[in-house]
Every structure is written in C-alpha cells, then in structure tokens.
Amino acid sequence: MKFDPASNIQNLKQFGEYGDVNPSVTDSATFTFMQAKTMLETFSGDAEGCFLYSRHWNPSNKYLADAMAAMEGTEAAWVTASGMGAITSAILQLCNSGDHIITSRTTYGGTFAFLNNYVQKFNIEVSFVDITDIKAVEAAITPNTKIIYTETMTNPMLQISDIPQLAKLAHKHGAKLLVDNTFTPMIVSPARLGADVVVYSLTKFVNGKNDCVAGAICGDLDFINSLIDVNSGTAMLLGPVLDPFRSSSILKNIHTLHIRMQQHSKNAMYLAEKLTESGIKVNYPGLRAHPQHELMKGLMNDKFGFGGMISFDVGNADKAAEVMEMMENEGVGYLAVSLGYFKTLFSNSGKSTSSEVPEEKQKEMGLTEGLVRFSVGLDSEIDRTFEIMHKCLKKTGLIQ
Ligand code: PLP
Numbered sequence: 001m002k003f004d005p006a007s008n009i010q011n012l013k014q015f016g017e018y019g020d021v022n023p024s025v026t027d028s029a030t031f032t033f034m035q036a037k038t039m040l041e042t043f044s045g046d047a048e049g050c051f052l053y054s055r056h057w058n059p060s061n062k063y064l065a066d067a068m069a070a071m072e073g074t075e076a077a078w079v080t081a082s083g084m085g086a087i088t089s090a091i092l093q094l095c096n097s098g099d100h101i102i103t104s105r106t107t108y109g110g111t112f113a114f115l116n117n118y119v120q121k122f123n124i125e126v127s128f129v130d131i132t133d134i135k136a137v138e139a140a141i142t143p144n145t146k147i148i149y150t151e152t153m154t155n156p157m158l159q160i161s162d163i164p165q166l167a168k169l170a171h172k173h174g175a176k177l178l179v180d181n182t183f184t185p186m187i188v189s190p191a192r193l194g195a196d197v198v199v200y201s202l203t204k205f206v207n208g209k210n211d212c213v214a215g216a217i218c219g220d221l222d223f224i225n226s227l228i229d230v231n232s233g234t235a236m237l238l239g240p241v242l243d244p245f246r247s248s249s250i251l252k253n254i255h256t257l258h259i260r261m262q263q264h265s266k267n268a269m270y271l272a273e274k275l276t277e278s279g280i281k282v283n284y285p286g287l288r289a290h291p292q293h294e295l296m297k298g299l300m301n302d303k304f305g306f307g308g309m310i311s312f313d314v315g316n317a318d319k320a321a322e323v324m325e326m327m328e329n330e331g332v333g334y335l336a337v338s339l340g341y342f343k344t345l346f347s348n349s350g351k352s353t354s355s356e357v358p359e360e361k362q363k364e365m366g367l368t369e370g371l372v373r374f375s376v377g378l379d380s381e382i383d384r385t386f387e388i389m390h391k392c393l394k395k396t397g398l399i400q
Helices: 005-010 036-043 059-072 083-094 109-122 134-140 163-172 221-227 234-238 244-254 257-277 293-299 317-330 359-364 382-395
Strands: 076-080 100-104 125-129 145-151 176-180 197-201 215-219 309-313 345-348 371-375
Touching (some): 005 257, 076 083, 083 197, 083 215, 125 134, 145 163, 215 221, 221 234, 257 309, 257 382, 317 371, 317 382
Parallel strands (some): 145 176
Antiparallel strands (some): 197 215, 309 371
C-alpha cells in the first residue's frame, strides 16, 4: 500500500485535558513532581511520559512533534525554533571533530554558509558535489564520511535528489542520509525512501502563514532521544527549542497542509505551462523538460502534485529588479524571501536567499544572475495572476 502522509495526519487523535479539540497550550517552562525520585528518573531518561523542563520537552511541542513523525512515517520527531535550528542540531549531533560531510552544492544559502564557513570550527570537512551525479557523490566519500546531506528539491535550482540511491550509497559506507524536505512536505516522504533523518523549516509550507519561524527533526527514537540527552544532546545543550504557543498554532495549520499543497502544485503547474507556451524557459519539476521529471514521479506520494516552486531567468539582476517591482505593484504577489505562503512570493535568488554563496560558486552550480524564484500562492484565480505576469513580462521586453 502506498504511504499517505495526509491520511496519517487525519488519523491523529490529539485533544486537550478538558476534551478541548485543540490540545491545550502548556504555558509552562518547568513541571512539578509529586515525588523527588521521579524527577531524578526523568533526568536520566527512565521516567516515561514525564515532563521536566520545556527546553527538553513540552506537551505542546510533543503534539506537534508527534504530528510531524506521523506525517513523515518516522518513529519520532523534535521541533525547533527555526529550520536552521533543526539543520544545525541534526548535523552537529551526527558529526564529531575530524568527520566529513558530503553535501549538495545547491542548498538553501544559510545551510551552505553553515557547511562552508562554520563547521570548520569543529574540524569537520565538507565536500560540495552535484547531488544529481551519483558517481560524483560516491567519488567524494572518504573513510570519515558521516553524512550525505541534500534537499529533496534543492533551493534554488529545483534539482531533485535521488533519495533511494543516496541512501543506499550512504549506508554502504556507514554514513547517514540527512534530507531537508522543506520544499516538498507530503509530496515526498524521504524517510520512507531510505533517509535516516529528515529536517524541515516549518516556517514555509508546513505552517503556511508566514507568522513565525520554526523547524523539525524527524528520525528514529534513538536519534531523537540522543538530541535531547541532558549530558550530550545538541538540541538540549544548544537550546533551539520552539515556543509552545507556536507549536500549538503550527499544529492547527498542519491539518490543512494536504489541501494547500495540492493548490500550490496546481497553480505552479498552470503558471509553468502558460509561461512555457509564452516562450519563457521555466524550471519546474512538473514539466517533462525538467531533467529529473521522471525521477520525481518515481519518488512522489499520490495526490499532492509537483510542488509550488518555479523559477526562470530574466537575464540579469537589474532586469530581475525591474520585473519583480512591476509584478509587486500590479498584484502578482510580494517581492519577499521565503516560500510556502498563501500569497505568491518572488525573489532574485543570487541576490537574496543564496547571496551567502560566492559568485563563482553560484556560476558553478548554474545559478545565474537573473534567476527569479517564485513560491506560487493559493490564488483562486491563477489565470488572472498569469495575465498580470504576462503583462509585466511583455512590458519589460521578456515576452514579445
Ligand atoms: N531549508 C530550506 C530549504 C530553506 O529554504 C530555509 C529558509 O529559507 C531553511 C531551511 C531555513 O529555515 P528557517 O528560516 O526556518 O531557519
């Protein structure tokens, strides 16, 4: 039977202590114990179901974490204060000084900066590879490789990672596959395809409201427990914990995620096809022309489409600024970083979310100066949105 993340969310039975259909928000940093012995047992991890302190666990965070684990099909999950909190905690938990990481050279700029500039403090080496070239990934493996890191759909190039092949390769060499699934929640379930750890920026599609930053780490129970071990857990010791009020608001939004992903995908496909017909060379994994279109079809769960992200090149950064300002004025959406919002958002990747990547590296990965990335919104009249885009592209000379 095919895995269905939406059905797993539907099956959740989470309600509050007074029967509240939305679980109560636990507005508490610490928790009381009736017996001192139980407190001691909680510290050593032997007291099941007891809450100790909110940097470790909080009931509201547990509800959201359980929902994320259900959606991903993992044993457990832990929620963080941001996507970067999830990524950095997971990586630092898996690596020690002297270890080696192989990463896709196209990832979110913050992740790139962490791997290119930061982990070296801990004497961790990183190789940046074309993740679509499995031979290049294998060639980069060393005896110290601990992690192969990638995004299911890479930011901003929208390349698709062959998760089953990467998992096989990682496991053959005793490494773990860590996948950022931020662009493709519900669409792809990396843990079901062999990934050991799945990380998320919940800030994007999962929450979908752009009212907070948040993240999640999903994996097996041992790994999640290791993250919050009071003596050695990266999450416990660095403390990127999510506020329980935010957990509670994000949890409510997860229940509409399946509908939103379908609409994002439908709208993105419409724009990708119409823009292609108008002569624009669109990058969208849902188009047959996309180099990993067939691969993506093989990885996808049913029903959720190819996602809400599209991009195309408008020539150079000045042209990108001109088109984006016009599109914002005319009502296509907002000139803003981030994604997964109900409004369409667009930005010039090289000058925004990938500006941490040096120019020569941008060139190497095929990130051109004029690339504009769109997170297509939930517009009910996407044909009208297209008409406005078409008008803007025509006025700026990009369509004849
Ligand atoms: N992963 C991806 C793919 C992203 O696009 C981003 C942010 O844009 C992040 C992680 C970081 O998430 P956050 O901003 O929630 O820390």
